[in-house]
Amino acid sequence: MDRVEFINALNQIEKEKGIDKEVIFEAIETSLVSACKKNFGTSQNIKVVINRETGDVSCYAQKEVVEEVEDKMLQISLEDARNINPYFIIGDIIDIEVTPKNFGRISAQTAKQVVVQKFREAEREILYNQYITKEKDIMTGIVQRRERKNVIVQLGKIDAILTPNEQIPFEEYNFMDRIKVYVLEVKQSTKGPQIYVSRTHPELVKRLFEQEVPEVYDGTVEIKSIAREAGSRTKIAVYTKDKNVDALGACVGQNGYRVNVIVNELHGEKIDVINWSEDPKEFIAAALSPSKVVAVAINEQEQSAKIVVPDHQLSLAIGKEGQNARLSAKLTGWRIDIKSETQARETNFLEQENELKCNKEESEQERMLRLCQEAFADLEEPEEETSEDFEQKQEQEIEEVKEIEEIKEIEEVEDIEEMYDETEYDMKKLACSICGHVCEGGFIPKQCPTCGADTDEFMEQFEE
Numbered sequence: 001m002d003r004v005e006f007i008n009a010l011n012q013i014e015k016e017k018g019i020d021k022e023v024i025f026e027a028i029e030t031s032l033v034s035a036c037k038k039n040f041g042t043s044q045n046i047k048v049v050i051n052r053e054t055g056d057v058s059c060y061a062q063k064e065v066v067e068e069v070e071d072k073m074l075q076i077s078l079e080d081a082r083n084i085n086p087y088f089i090i091g092d093i094i095d096i097e098v099t100p101k102n103f104g105r106i107s108a109q110t111a112k113q114v115v116v117q118k119f120r121e122a123e124r125e126i127l128y129n130q131y132i133t134k135e136k137d138i139m140t141g142i143v144q145r146r147e148r149k150n151v152i153v154q155l156g157k158i159d160a161i162l163t164p165n166e167q168i169p170f171e172e173y174n175f176m177d178r179i180k181v182y183v184l185e186v187k188q189s190t191k192g193p194q195i196y197v198s199r200t201h202p203e204l205v206k207r208l209f210e211q212e213v214p215e216v217y218d219g220t221v222e223i224k225s226i227a228r229e230a231g232s233r234t235k236i237a238v239y240t241k242d243k244n245v246d247a248l249g250a251c252v253g254q255n256g257y258r259v260n261v262i263v264n265e266l267h268g269e270k271i272d273v274i275n276w277s278e279d280p281k282e283f284i285a286a287a288l289s290p291s292k293v294v295a296v297a298i299n300e301q302e303q304s305a306k307i308v309v310p311d312h313q314l315s316l317a318i319g320k321e322g323q324n325a326r327l328s329a330k331l332t333g334w335r336i337d338i339k340s341e342t343q344a345r346e347t348n349f350l351e352q353e354n355e356l357k358c359n360k361e362e363s364e365q366e367r368m369l370r371l372c373q374e375a376f377a378d379l380e381e382p383e384e385e386t387s388e389d390f391e392q393k394q395e396q397e398i399e400e401v402k403e404i405e406e407i408k409e410i411e412e413v414e415d416i417e418e419m420y421d422e423t424e425y426d427m428k429k430l431a432c433s434i435c436g437h438v439c440e441g442g443f444i445p446k447q448c449p450t451c452g453a454d455t456d457e458f459m460e461q462f463e464e
Helices: 003-017 021-040 079-086 104-133 202-211 245-250 252-264 280-287 311-319 320-332 341-346 350-359 364-379 387-417 422-426 457-462
Strands: 047-052 057-066 075-077 093-095 139-148 150-155 158-162 179-187 196-197 220-228 233-239 269-277 295-299 306-310 334-338 429-431 438-440
Touching: 003 021, 003 104, 003 364, 021 047, 021 104, 021 280, 057 079, 057 104, 057 422, 075 079, 079 093, 139 202, 150 179, 150 196, 158 179, 202 220, 202 233, 202 252, 202 269, 220 320, 233 245, 233 280, 233 320, 233 334, 245 269, 245 422, 252 269, 269 280, 280 306, 295 429, 306 341, 311 320, 311 334, 311 341, 320 334, 334 341
Parallel strands: 057 075, 158 196, 233 269, 306 334
Antiparallel strands: 047 057, 057 093, 139 150, 139 179, 150 158, 179 196, 220 233, 295 306, 429 438
16 A cells, blocks of 8 residues: 555545544544654654655654754754754754655555554444443343353344343343343453443333333433332332322323333332322322332331231231332332331320321310310329228219309309390399288288289280
């Protein structure tokens, strides 16, 4: 290949491979400097220049202009320098051509090696730039082989590494199996990009939902949190601001079609989709699905929650080996303590829950009064009571009840008397029309005690 063909080849490489021609020229020049020193054993400051138009290669020895030469390899006298160019002065660097006769063969070999090396570097850079954009995303790969405990998965032009920690337990990886993986990291190395992938990462489930559910992909439905135990069960909380969209229904799909596609991709891993809520109690109760929840009490300072479930659903709420409770805690970010209704009564747990929950049917005044009474009751030190004290206390309580009943009867009588007008109260003081005798206190005899007149005249007179 002559020099013109070499220049044309570099132009073609720049066009097809995207490798800058100037980068190749500089790399060849640097390599030729090393080759020149190696082959000719010189300690001179060597400079190699390639003509960008013709491809001619020239080798120069760089020397400093001095008054008195001490090192002929590195210095040149002012007199000799001015023989080359009369304008040189002391301190200038002068290039003296020292191109060897067989330098063309050396330059050709070096150029070939450099171009091949730059090809490889450029390909590695292109691949790295291509796959770095896939980091933290999902890709489809083909299982190639096993290397010790690692599984090698082909992702296009590069083989990715699936380490044991990122493999789903008991999942089989057979040759040519197509699997979807989550790209954990893309590293640049001398051998090219190294890609590490995962099958256990929770984000894998999120990306699968983005692929299968358009509402998740466009942001209409938001995935708030994910808790996963790979190969067994995953819980995912979804939310939407659009009142016209059912977030849970969109993710599950008609007859469960959408979620079943993801389940099949994960080889039967169970997926629970729940509605996310700003209310921690509602969110925690939903997270324990499929178990029903009777009551929830939370402690925001300790970020903990106490939950009561029906007796027959305690094992369902806890799950196999505590899995349901564990995933619910991861999903919500709250520490969870679950008890059945019977256990809650025996441990006074329900009362505590009601205390924290503040029963809505109880008014604020009643609640404050009850709390005050309980506080004062706690301050009183209980005394030991004998049987006589107990009987005496019962008698006192009976007397108090009787007094209360009498007070109620008096109040009822007073209420009845208030129903009468002022003329009716005047009946308590009537005078006999014959002798003028006054009957007081509201008592009316059949005859006047003084003159014996009939009391009918009293009433007739009062009516008139």
